[in-house]
Amino acid sequence: MKIAIKRVYEPYEESDGYRVLVDRLWPRGLTKARVHYDEWAKFLAPSTELRKAFGHDPAHWATFQEKYVAELNANPEALKFAKKLASPEMAKYPRVTLIYAARDEKENEAVVLQKWLPAHE
Numbered sequence: 001m002k003i004a005i006k007r008v009y010e011p012y013e014e015s016d017g018y019r020v021l022v023d024r025l026w027p028r029g030l031t032k033a034r035v036h037y038d039e040w041a042k043f044l045a046p047s048t049e050l051r052k053a054f055g056h057d058p059a060h061w062a063t064f065q066e067k068y069v070a071e072l073n074a075n076p077e078a079l080k081f082a083k084k085l086a087s088p089e090m091a092k093y094p095r096v097t098l099i100y101a102a103r104d105e106k107e108n109e110a111v112v113l114q115k116w117l118p119a120h121e
Contacts, residue, residue, distance in 0.1 A: 001085055002095040003117055005110040009101070012036035017095035022110055024048065027101035037099060043077040046109050061107045068112050072120075082120035 006016065008027045012035075021027075021037045024045035046054070046068045054064040072078045085096060102108035 001090060001093070001118075001121075003085075003114050004095050004097045005114050006097050006099050007101070007105065008035055008099040015094065016097040017093040018090065019097045019099055020044070021100075022098050022113055023101050024051070025101075035099070041081060043075065044072075044081060044109075044113060047071060056102060056104055056107065058107060064107075065112055068109060069116060072113075072116055079120055082117050085117060086121035 002017075004016070008021065008023075008030065012019075016036075018039070019035075019037045021035065021040045022044045024042050027035065045051070046064070050064065050067050050071065053067075054060050084090060090096070098110040098113055100108050100110040102110075
């Protein structure tokens with residue numbers, strides 16, 4: 001299955017497939033109707049402590065990735081979600097789009113998840 005990432009503030013497209021909000025906090029200024037999500041997977045988000053320690057500071061990116069992957073590996077819900085992506089019920093979707101609110105499109109949790117999920121299906 002193809003896993004894409006997209007900022008939640010970008011327009012919804014039908015080709016997004018199954019849309020999963022991967023932030024622990026609701027995106028500022030958006031209504032639930034505007035987000036067009038199929039699942040809000042708070043359990044995939046980094047812990048509050050890790051998110052605050054990262055602070056979207058590029059100097060902390062490598063450490064953030066390492067610690068976030070460790071959190072995901074230790075999270076039974078995250079592992080269950082990865083398996084769900086390979087299930088027959090998800091076959092009807094052309095792709096899964098991980099949606100996130102961070103401004104940085106290259107250094108955020110969705111980038112890490114996009115790499116981590118296929119390895120754990």
